[in-house]
Amino acid sequence: MADIRFSKDHEWVRRDGDLAVIGITDYAQSQLGDVVYVELPEIGRKVEQGGDAAVVESVKAASEVYAPVSGEVVAVNELLSGEPGRVNADAMGEGWFFKLKLSDPNQLAALMDEAAYKKFIEGLS
Amino acid sequence: MVDPSAESLQRTPLYALHRDLGAKLVPFAGYEMPVQYPAGILAEHLHTRSKAGLFDVSHMGQLRLRGAGAAAALETLCPGDIQALGRLRQRYTLFTNERGGILDDLMVTNAGDHLFVVVNAGCKANDIAHLRRHLEPGVTVEMLAEHALLALQGPQAVSVIARLAPALTTMKFMSAAAVMLDGAPCFVTRSGYTGEDGFEISVPAERAERLAKRLLAEPEVAPIGLGARDSLRLEAGLCLYGHDIDETTTVIEADLAWAYHKRRRVEGGFPGAAILQRQLAAGAPRKRVGILPDGRAPAREHTPIIAGGRQIGEITSGGFGPTIGGPVAMGYVAVKSAAPGNAVSLVVRGTERPACIVKLPFHTPRYYRGT
Numbered sequence: 001m002a003d004i005r006f007s008k009d010h011e012w013v014r015r016d017g018d019l020a021v022i023g024i025t026d027y028a029q030s031q032l033g034d035v036v037y038v039e040l041p042e043i044g045r046k047v048e049q050g051g052d053a054a055v056v057e058s059v060k061a062a063s064e065v066y067a068p069v070s071g072e073v074v075a076v077n078e079l080l081s082g083e084p085g086r087v088n089a090d091a092m093g094e095g096w097f098f099k100l101k102l103s104d105p106n107q108l109a110a111l112m113d114e115a116a117y118k119k120f121i122e123g124l125s
Numbered sequence: 126m127v128d129p130s131a132e133s134l135q136r137t138p139l140y141a142l143h144r145d146l147g148a149k150l151v152p153f154a155g156y157e158m159p160v161q162y163p164a165g166i167l168a169e170h171l172h173t174r175s176k177a178g179l180f181d182v183s184h185m186g187q188l189r190l191r192g193a194g195a196a197a198a199l200e201t202l203c204p205g206d207i208q209a210l211g212r213l214r215q216r217y218t219l220f221t222n223e224r225g226g227i228l229d230d231l232m233v234t235n236a237g238d239h240l241f242v243v244v245n246a247g248c249k250a251n252d253i254a255h256l257r258r259h260l261e262p263g264v265t266v267e268m269l270a271e272h273a274l275l276a277l278q279g280p281q282a283v284s285v286i287a288r289l290a291p292a293l294t295t296m297k298f299m300s301a302a303a304v305m306l307d308g309a310p311c312f313v314t315r316s317g318y319t320g321e322d323g324f325e326i327s328v329p330a331e332r333a334e335r336l337a338k339r340l341l342a343e344p345e346v347a348p349i350g351l352g353a354r355d356s357l358r359l360e361a362g363l364c365l366y367g368h369d370i371d372e373t374t375t376v377i378e379a380d381l382a383w384a385y386h387k388r389r390r391v392e393g394g395f396p397g398a399a400i401l402q403r404q405l406a407a408g409a410p411r412k413r414v415g416i417l418p419d420g421r422a423p424a425r426e427h428t429p430i431i432a433g434g435r436q437i438g439e440i441t442s443g444g445f446g447p448t449i450g451g452p453v454a455m456g457y458v459a460v461k462s463a464a465p466g467n468a469v470s471l472v473v474r475g476t477e478r479p480a481c482i483v484k485l486p487f488h489t490p491r492y493y494r495g496t
Binding site: 033034036037039055057058059060061062081084 | 161166352355422423425444
């Protein structure tokens, strides 16, 4: 869990070599409530840091998921199309959204580490 | 995330209880209301469909209209046959404008010496002004500010209420009774906004928390927030004012002609009667329908509806239906495209997605109409 980084938009990124696994944080899922639909990017799509990458819908509303880092989508979590509730059950694990081939690994360093993110969300409530 | 208007929000008599129950409170129609409890909207929705849910709807306006001829007077503002309403019987009706549009939808009960009226929270100030302007001095309009309104809804609501007032088990859908519940004088109607059997309970504010706790202590009952109230009413095909109906949608377009009663169709005598009579005879240009999106992506309010390459309307309520297990919606379409089974497209995030016009409701109501 050491190499997980967090964005201010409540996405997490776990680096895995030149790939990055991305999802929404446990805080984000708790704020959204029951997730009923996840729209994932197409494989091969290039996403820019801060740009739209996916959509997560709760019973009440749809929310954009932004790419916390730039890269090319190389995998998506197909499990979520049939069982979107996995995002609530295990946001930081089985509820991952997509994997990127990083175009600029240095972007990771500028994101928050776990302690900084924890402080960030404490400041929100 | 700080709401600058939060300080001016009103609270219902159950505010402290909502806090104790761990509710997530949000601003709604000027009130700080529970959108959900820790169980979450999905679980709360399904609980109401299978057991019994308790809703705080004290933000709604509760009014009493008094005076000889109050029913006839109220008819000058709505298309319903209020004079035919028997004692302790209830009806759904609408305040109309000169264009046949809808100013609010409401429930009216003949309470014997007065009419008991429940209106939407967001409309209540306007409704009261409207009633006073048109009905006074012959009819007095009294707002029951010191009363809470609780809704107990679901297939097991009746067995719960039976433990407090056995007499209520035999009352029929859309009827009313004045009873003591847990020592509090209450006015109860067998009605609701979920598509389930259930009761709405008007209770003096100072007794509301005690009664709510008494009901929540029953094993079948869980507290339910406004989030599930919305998904429940959507599955039941019931309109939400300001979304599915408003001043620009006529009673006929909204497919609410069943609330435009026979005598009133002949006699008229309310705002917009001529337009509604014409639309009844010749048809309205558009109609409110159910829409079932293919796949799992919800289509939200204002989603454009496309047929034959042209926009034919838009979604007015849409989301996920927990009982259906997928997305459900309603909206208005051009009347020639309104037949159930018609294929349409919905533009969600720039992409056209297939959907089908369907008959409402999505969930067949289970009201108690007697044995």
